Amino acid sequence: MDKITCVCEDSVDGIFTAIYKAWEIGTSKTSIEVKGMKTMTLFTEYIEVKTDSELAAKVAASIHNKISQEVYLYIYRASLSDNPDKAQYIYEFLLKAFRIGKDIIHYLQDESVMKVFELARKVGNEAHRYLGFVRFCELENGILSAKINPLVNVVSIVAQHFADRLHNENWVILDTTRNIAAVHRDGYGFILTNNISEQDLNRFSNKSENEEKYQLLWNRFFDTIAIEERKNKKLQQQLMPLRYRKYM
Incomplete structure (x- = not known):
């Protein structure tokens, strides 16, 4: 048979x-x-x-x-x-x-x-690496948004971590590789959604005015405290591989 x-x-x-x-x-x-x-x-x-x-x-x-x-x-x-x-x-x-x-x-x-x-x-x-590398940005509507591109499907694991720590916030974590997202509502759990469109991804890219200011402030701070003679790009890439930096 x-x-x-x-x-x-x-x-x-x-x-x-x-x-x-x-x-x-x-x-x-x-x-x-x-x-x-x-x-x-x-x-x-x-x-x-x-x-x-x-x-x-x-x-x-x-x-x-x-x-x-x-x-x-x-x-x-x-x-x-x-x-x-x-x-x-x-x-x-x-x-x-x-x-x-x-x-x-x-x-x-x-x-x-x-x-x-x-x-x-x-x-x-x-998943453990992304718990440290995920970065949220504030959108115009006040929602916190984070984009990731992991090698495997870790959205549900990462979302559970942030659901415990940011339970009073509205946020979304988007996996741009698989077009799936975890959506969390203030005071509730999160849900997983599939087939996120390009339009949806663009909608979660409109940063608030404050977010733009804080990102600029952080870049200036980073450049100001950097010591040119002590730059070590090889070590930086070991601690923070390039594939994690796309959305940081």
Whole structure:
């Protein structure tokens, strides 16, 4: 019998929905792929799985209740990776985790376990860097806006950090690489939106008059205190790589 591949959208809910459907069909003959990340192969039946938040929530609840919160965190972060095989790694990981339980985190000799941890670590490292490199600017309407261009999808992780620290502000964090954004309203949580248009990006570029003044003031301060003889561009690039500077 041909193998069956469940094809899903590139999101946590999308991957979890595909996992649910693959279990329904039968784990012995199914695999999972994220749509557009891999090329189709012969002797494989492809089934496109529509994202269902209720089914995804059931998978998430099972991971929390039957394995552990820690394992869920690893899987969540791995799902944000840009690795084309991430969905299959997570699927194989969970098949073993539901048999073994929370001790699965000690099975690092297993390839699927090691891969999930590796992807989660890379996503976590990228998110950690952006917690220090994100810079908000004040727009004409008073909203705080920040643009980022991370290597992987870390918007939700970064947004959670600022939702705790800037909970009384209206702000938006835009990932210009993936055209997604986290939007936070004063006193409420944040929501994620997809397919941000070029017009939307331009709308979040209109700085307030005060913002312009403070940016100019900071540039003058930076130039004034700089010591020409002690400039070290190589060290600067080690501490602050060029790819983080586009929106700073």
